[in-house]
Amino acid sequence: MSKLHFTTKHANEASxxxxxxxxxxxxxxxxxxxxxxxxxxxxxxxxxxxxxxDTGDYVIVLxxxxxxxxxxxxxxxxxxxFSGYPGGLREETAKNLIKRRPEAIVERAVKGMLPKxxxxxxxxxxxxxxxxxxxxxxxxxxxxxxx
Numbered sequence: 001m002s003k004l005h006f007t008t009k010h011a012n013e014a015s016x017x018x019x020x021x022x023x024x025x026x027x028x029x030x031x032x033x034x035x036x037x038x039x040x041x042x043x044x045x046x047x048x049x050x051x052x053x054d055t056g057d058y059v060i061v062l063x064x065x066x067x068x069x070x071x072x073x074x075x076x077x078x079x080x081x082f083s084g085y086p087g088g089l090r091e092e093t094a095k096n097l098i099k100r101r102p103e104a105i106v107e108r109a110v111k112g113m114l115p116k117x118x119x120x121x122x123x124x125x126x127x128x129x130x131x132x133x134x135x136x137x138x139x140x141x142x143x144x145x146x147x
Contacts, residue, residue, distance in 0.1 A: 011050040016043075018126075020058045020142035022135070026066040028147070030109055033067065036147055037106075038113035041123045054122050059145070060137055061129045065102035069094060079108065103129040 021040060025033060039045060043055030069077065077094040098105055106129045114120040128137065 009048070011043075011048045011053045011055050013053065015048070016053070016055050018057050020060065020137065020140040021145035022060045022062060022137075022142040023145050024133075025061055025063045025106065028067055030067050030069055030105060033147065034106060034109035035113060036145075037061065037127070038110050040145065041110070041114065041126055052119070054119060056123055056126060058126045058137075058140070058142075059128070060135050060142055061106050061127070062133050062135060063131075064106045064129050065098060065131045067098075067102075067105065079104075102131040 023033065023037060037059050040059055041056040043049050043053075043057070045057075046055055049055055068074075074094050078091045079094065079097050081090045081092075082088055083090070092100075094105065107127065110127055111120075111124055114123050128135065
């Protein structure tokens, strides 16, 4: 009786095929949209997903200023920065942050959903967020990512 041996194929940097995706943030809920973006950046949508290898694709987010929050989060949600000095805690509501730097809301949400290590930082570099509907990546021929 012969034994069957199955081998698992692990992806590596040489075997990864990367694509470019574009996401329109108009009327998208921040958490739901960013969770999907984080999964694409990690490569979880591919059959060749390997946890210890960056198998993800590039993602371009347009219209970051038009994302929406559910409930009262737009008024109540606080974004915090700490300088490291005593009394150096700065807080800002989502309403003020979206006026000042709309890209920061999507960037911070996606970054929080990625691994907190070298691999996560490498994945995060494949995210490009723009407040308006123009981007500088037309040469890469990005495909629309639908949710």
